[in-house]
Amino acid sequence: MSNTDQSEERDSNGTTRRSFLGGIGVSSGTLLFGTQSNVGLFSDLKSKRNRDTQILKRPSDSRTRWQYAGWMKDSFENLSEWDVVAGSMTADTSTSHVGDQAAKLSTSGKEVRIETSISSTNFSNYDVSIAAKLKESNADIEVRLCDSHGEYVVYRSPLRANDGWLQSNMGVSSETSDVDITDIQTIQVQFIAENEGIEGWVDNLRYHPKPDGAQCVLTFDDSTISHYEKAYPIMQEFGFSGFASLPTYYHENDAQLDMMSGVAETDQDPMTVDQMRELQRQGWEFGSEMKTHSQTADLSEEEVREEVRDSKQWLVENEFIGNVPAITYPYGSHDETVLDITAGYYGMGRIVDDTLNRATLTNPLHISGHSVYSDNISRTKELIDLAVKHNQTAVLNFHGLDEYGWQPGGEMSSSDFREVLEYLYNKGPSSIPTVSYSNWWNNLDQLHSNV
Incomplete structure (x- = not known):
């Protein structure tokens, strides 16, 4: 079953809470240097280079292993369910992290924000992530989960303009004192920068299961x-x-x-x-x-x-x-x-x-x-x-x-x-x-x- 299929099946439901596993799996390696002979010099050097490469290089890119984990909430292929709170939003088909387009957010100020309404969701069991990239200025990407009274919890991750597309590891940065995470009804997405002028893109909003503890x-x-x-x-x-x-x-x-x-x-x-x-x-x-x-x-x-x-x-x-x-x-x-x-x-x-x-x-x-x-x-x-x-x-x-x-x-x-x-x-x-x-x-x- 694909991540998208799972998203369609599980988005509106709760998710099973996960527990951490114990144990430390630590191994170490050391570079091994073979003896050389005049006859086998080239072969030995080639073998050593191969061993060095095998030990130093990783077999895969860890950034791709889990970038589509969790459940898709929004691929930003249709922006009609999103409202602009500050700045502007347009569909951009020239770049995307998933699908055929991304939402381009821009402002001449220091903040650009969009929001969408969702059915009441208990986020005791969920975290969120989003893919984002910036054009020139550095900024923070934030996802705010807002309850029916306007209280919210903020997930945040820093971005640099030269990072390219990143599926964030965003974690909780702050919250208002009375936020009810069991009754989240609005999701806000925003870029915030110290300097004026922001141009960036967002895509691939996802939900992720929370573990049983910190x-x-x-x-x-x-x-x-x-x-x-x-x-x-x-x-x-x-x-x-x-x-x-x-x-x-x-x-x-x-x-x-x-x-x-x-x-x-x-x-x-x-x-x-x-x-x-x-x-x-x-x-x-x-x-x-x-x-x-x-x-x-x-x-x-x-x-x-x-x-x-x-x-x-x-x-x-x-x-x-x-x-x-x-x-x-x-x-x-x-x-x-x-x-x-x-x-x-x-x-x-x-x-x-x-x-x-x-x-x-x-x-x-x-x-x-x-x-x-x-x-x-x-x-x-x-x-x-x-x-x-x-x-x-x-x-x-x-x-x-x-x-x-x-x-x-x-x-x-x-x-x-x-x-x-x-x-x-x-x-x-x-x-x-x-x-x-x-x-x-x-x-x-x-x-x-x-x-």
């Missing part, structure tokens, strides 16, 4: 010494493990990490390989933050390929790759070229954004992560609460602690780090368990299952 992934950027000296001991107190991403050049060359942001007061030493291995034995996972922590979207295609490929090469050779290689885009810097190249080497990727994710990822290379600093702890707690209430996935991201902090006005102290972990821990493992990327990846098929 989950949280704890991630650490740059793999600096403070993650081992400061964060690790506190994490052990709560029984938590994390995911650390690293710019592999600095580990490979035993060099200090230059954040290349213009704001670092001092360079930072990366963790040693031995320290990383200790964390790995305690359940931590490691992944790439490219090779040199560059603004990847500003690089040439070949430079991007080198950053992506070489970072994975180092991780594989040093046995830090698990069953799902994951990457973090430095500064959140990515575009369609970066995503296309990354898809050949990594299964999951994290951007930077202040929102949650649906557990049912439709684009595993575009996961939103909330960066936690001492000056936004209240927002971090709000997101944890929203995750628990709406069965969402919170990806909480940390940088250096104490004297290793580098973000002016947003440093993170060890005491504040402990406060966040205590808040998370006190929610209880049954309310919001901490999981690894591997957990999440291993559960995706069941989370998307219609059975």
Whole structure:
């Protein structure tokens, strides 16, 4: 049965709630180098290249595996059921994500919004996603689920103008206090930008089954010494493990990490390989933050390929790759070229954004992560609460602690780090368990299952 057929059969009904599976499936690989002889030199080199390619390259693009999961609500082939609230809407047959056309939304201001009425639907069991792309300006894509009294919950995902079409992983970002998600009667779709002038397209509005609960992934950027000296001991107190991403050049060359942001007061030493291995034995996972922590979207295609490929090469050779290689885009810097190249080497990727994710990822290379600093702890707690209430996935991201902090006005102290972990821990493992990327990846098929 196709997704469309399932949509027609299930859209107006509830859906069976899904449970998360337990267990971590972590494997590692190492590049094997054969002995060479003068007679078999060419054959051995060819065999080695084939092995390297098989180990480094992924067999498929994770962005396509689940992009049509869930149930189709609207393919925007007929716009007559949509009303324009702000800006303008036209049918555009020159581009689409599914079908023959998309809805083109535009405005000279900072917001363009459309809406449609639906029969009363209980969204306790549903999440939503939508495909979208932008022409020039960056913006957020939002889907608002509104009840009969005008109260609403907001699903949000960031977009860049050079991302191309993306089927979003949008998660809950905010809500009004009295929204009744058991009686949703209006769906609103909108682009919101900081600057005036928006031109974008939307398509493929879908419903997705919710799991039985929330989950949280704890991630650490740059793999600096403070993650081992400061964060690790506190994490052990709560029984938590994390995911650390690293710019592999600095580990490979035993060099200090230059954040290349213009704001670092001092360079930072990366963790040693031995320290990383200790964390790995305690359940931590490691992944790439490219090779040199560059603004990847500003690089040439070949430079991007080198950053992506070489970072994975180092991780594989040093046995830090698990069953799902994951990457973090430095500064959140990515575009369609970066995503296309990354898809050949990594299964999951994290951007930077202040929102949650649906557990049912439709684009595993575009996961939103909330960066936690001492000056936004209240927002971090709000997101944890929203995750628990709406069965969402919170990806909480940390940088250096104490004297290793580098973000002016947003440093993170060890005491504040402990406060966040205590808040998370006190929610209880049954309310919001901490999981690894591997957990999440291993559960995706069941989370998307219609059975």
